[in-house]
Amino acid sequence: MDEQESRIAELARALADRDLDIQRLSRLADERLEILRQQAGERDALQQELALIHGSRSWQLTRPLRWALRRAGQFKTVLRTVSGTMRRHGMLAPVVDGVRLYRDHGPSGFKFWLLNGVAPGMAPGPNPLSGVPLGDIRGPDGYVYRALRRPFDLDLRLKDLSITFSIVVPVYNTAPALLEAAIRSVEAQWYPHWQLVLVDDASTDLATRAALDLPRDPRVTVLRSPKNQGIAGATNDGLAKATGDFIVFLDHDDELTADCLYELALCIAAHDPDFVYSDEDKITEDGRYTQPFFKPDWSPDTMMSTMYTCHVSCVRRSLVEELGGLRSEYDGCQDWDLVLRLSERTTRIQHVAKVLYHWRIIPQSTAADLQAKPYVVAVSERLRADTLARRGLKGTLEPLPQLPAYHRVRYEMRGTPTVSVIIPSRDNQAVLAACLESIRGKSSYDRYEIVVVDNGSREPATLGYLNRIRSWPGVKVIRHDAPFNYSELNNLGVAAAAGDILLFLNDDTEVLTPDWLERMAGFAQLDHVGAVGAKLLYPGGSEIQHAGVLNIDAGPSHAFLRHSPDHYGYFLRNLLEYNWLAVTGACLMVERRKFEAIGGFDLRLPVAYNDIDVCMRLYEAGYYNVMCQAVQLIHHESVSRGLDFVSREKMERLKRDRDCLFDLHPDLFQRDPFNNPNLHPNGINFEIV
Numbered sequence: 001m002d003e004q005e006s007r008i009a010e011l012a013r014a015l016a017d018r019d020l021d022i023q024r025l026s027r028l029a030d031e032r033l034e035i036l037r038q039q040a041g042e043r044d045a046l047q048q049e050l051a052l053i054h055g056s057r058s059w060q061l062t063r064p065l066r067w068a069l070r071r072a073g074q075f076k077t078v079l080r081t082v083s084g085t086m087r088r089h090g091m092l093a094p095v096v097d098g099v100r101l102y103r104d105h106g107p108s109g110f111k112f113w114l115l116n117g118v119a120p121g122m123a124p125g126p127n128p129l130s131g132v133p134l135g136d137i138r139g140p141d142g143y144v145y146r147a148l149r150r151p152f153d154l155d156l157r158l159k160d161l162s163i164t165f166s167i168v169v170p171v172y173n174t175a176p177a178l179l180e181a182a183i184r185s186v187e188a189q190w191y192p193h194w195q196l197v198l199v200d201d202a203s204t205d206l207a208t209r210a211a212l213d214l215p216r217d218p219r220v221t222v223l224r225s226p227k228n229q230g231i232a233g234a235t236n237d238g239l240a241k242a243t244g245d246f247i248v249f250l251d252h253d254d255e256l257t258a259d260c261l262y263e264l265a266l267c268i269a270a271h272d273p274d275f276v277y278s279d280e281d282k283i284t285e286d287g288r289y290t291q292p293f294f295k296p297d298w299s300p301d302t303m304m305s306t307m308y309t310c311h312v313s314c315v316r317r318s319l320v321e322e323l324g325g326l327r328s329e330y331d332g333c334q335d336w337d338l339v340l341r342l343s344e345r346t347t348r349i350q351h352v353a354k355v356l357y358h359w360r361i362i363p364q365s366t367a368a369d370l371q372a373k374p375y376v377v378a379v380s381e382r383l384r385a386d387t388l389a390r391r392g393l394k395g396t397l398e399p400l401p402q403l404p405a406y407h408r409v410r411y412e413m414r415g416t417p418t419v420s421v422i423i424p425s426r427d428n429q430a431v432l433a434a435c436l437e438s439i440r441g442k443s444s445y446d447r448y449e450i451v452v453v454d455n456g457s458r459e460p461a462t463l464g465y466l467n468r469i470r471s472w473p474g475v476k477v478i479r480h481d482a483p484f485n486y487s488e489l490n491n492l493g494v495a496a497a498a499g500d501i502l503l504f505l506n507d508d509t510e511v512l513t514p515d516w517l518e519r520m521a522g523f524a525q526l527d528h529v530g531a532v533g534a535k536l537l538y539p540g541g542s543e544i545q546h547a548g549v550l551n552i553d554a555g556p557s558h559a560f561l562r563h564s565p566d567h568y569g570y571f572l573r574n575l576l577e578y579n580w581l582a583v584t585g586a587c588l589m590v591e592r593r594k595f596e597a598i599g600g601f602d603l604r605l606p607v608a609y610n611d612i613d614v615c616m617r618l619y620e621a622g623y624y625n626v627m628c629q630a631v632q633l634i635h636h637e638s639v640s641r642g643l644d645f646v647s648r649e650k651m652e653r654l655k656r657d658r659d660c661l662f663d664l665h666p667d668l669f670q671r672d673p674f675n676n677p678n679l680h681p682n683g684i685n686f687e688i689v
């Protein structure tokens with residue numbers, strides 16, 4: 001990609017979008033202002049009317065009656081709470097629950113339970129005394145999960161679906177109200193073909209054990225473990241009793257959405273996968289939804305960086321049995337271990353881009369803070385080290401400097417391959433000299449060659465410099481005096497290169513990370529990896545120029561543009577090694593065999609989007625492109641000089657190149673498998689719509 005042209009185009013699009021947003025917001029502001037005026041008038045009239053009512057004699061005389069009616073309503077609610085608790089949990093349950101709530105939450109918590117029917121910190125759910133649907137409650141971050149209504153033609157839709165699910169829930173000392181909510185979320189499923197297996201892992205809490213004794217739907221099975229085994233052991237007991245085609249994992253204090261199993265069944269019927277995962281969100285202690293995680297499609301390198309598939313997780317039962325179930329030595333990360341192992345047995349993995357799971361935030365939960373359970377951090381590190389060994393790969397786990405509880409994988413380079421650094425250039429002597437000096441002066445790996453492809457330089461200073469570097473060991477200068485075609489220049493560089501690993505590099509870059517070649521090559525040598533990108537910073541090093549390319553509706557665009565290099569990004573996408581659809585050609589590494597297998601750069605894209613095309617073809621060939629966020633370079637891309645310099649000719653050429661790109665890749669038009677359709681269609685920061 002021609003970075004200057006791309007940057008100008010991004011600014012042009014951003015300005016046009018901003019103008020449209022200003023116009024739209026202006027209209028909305030005018031409409032809202034008029035509505036507010038009307039509402040203010042209505043409010044004043046109602047306040048006057050209310051003042052007259054409150055001042056009347058009849059209002060004063062009926063005050064005792066109103067007080068009695070309120071108390072009667074509260075008494076009726078208390079009776080409903082007590083009798084319902086007795087009916088569901090036994091005669092002593094109201095006393096047990098009341099004492100525990102008074103102990104944990106004080107008098108106000110006890111009163112809340114009596115008058116609302118649920119424990120403090122838990123929203124009423126599908127049986128609300130408050131009458132407010134949970135899906136309409138706005139979260140602290142402004143996110144709203146709106147539960148879908150049951151389709152009127154659901155029976156017709158279900159007619160051809162016969163897949164069966166076993167939902168396995170290990171239980172240990174769960175608060176009865178939260179356990180009831182989890183069970184109720186299964187019983188409320190639109191899809192009827194399920195089995196719920198509850199495994200009590202020797203709970204010591206009498207209230208939890210009593211909650212499991214209730215008569216329930218015949219599809220519910222309750223198992224009692226004679227001793228505490230931990231989450232993996234208890235889950236394996238449940239798996240032994242499971243009869244469904246697929247296993248769905250549910251934590252004892254979380255909830256499935258009502259359409260969860262229905263959506264899973266549709267996905268399985270359409271794609272016949274072995275593993276399905278979905279998007280998810282969290283429930284706060286006061287019962288509001290928050291922190292939605294809109295995930296990418298299957299991303300193996302992301303999976304080694306973080307347990308991103310998480311909830312909901314649905315696995316073919318025969319595959320779980322083949323893998324031997326969960327492993328207790330990885331308790332705390334047992335689900336992560338399972339997904340890593342199953343991905344070594346199957347590529348039939350599907351992602352449902354809908355929130356199908358609500359993960360409850362409670363104190364000492366990893367949903368609230370990973371560091372709430374330090375042992376989980378240690379297990380996650382050991383788990384991935386063991387995965388590397390099992391896969392025959394050498395590498396180390398490095399804690400993130402910004403968040404030591406998270407680790408990135410650094411793969412060791414296999415052997416000592418020659419890395420060919422290919423740099424197109426023309427009349428850019430000072431910039432090219434700084435680039436080569438940084439490579440030669442900072443690179444800790446010395447098995448590399450530099451191939452400079454001179455596109456017909458004319459300036460004496462540049463020609464003299466090119467003549468001098470021809471004599472440097474490990475440097476080649478190829479002259480191609482023809483009209484600029486970035487694709488052609490790079491292909492010529494590859495033809496002249498001797499290395500098995502190719503690194504395409506802009507001449508206006510400077511290396512900051514000494515072991516950049518080893519780190520990038522460690523990824524590039526993985527059989528499943530296509531292109532490897534690096535984090536590029538604007539001069540000064542305080543702002544991001546490139547940290548991955550998103551294929552948004554407006555076209556390929558750089559994510560996290562001008563954010564700090566230490567910015568976390570959406571679920572740490574700016575710090576951890578995630579898979580992306582594309583990375584910039586300003587610094588792109590790929591193995592020669594993979595590059596040649598896809599036919600190199602396409603000459604039909606001479607200026608823009610040629611690097612994106614390479615990445616898309618690698619993706620279509622079955623490879624995964626990855627960002628190596630640990631590697632940083634300075635990129636002296638021209639800072640915007642204002643839109644006065646944007647010519648109609650350049651804009652038309654950019655549009656032609658973009659149209660050509662999507663003519664070549666129609667299935668990727670306005671689609672990015674490593675983004676998510678629930679996020680803003682033109683957001684470069686993973687903004688929620």
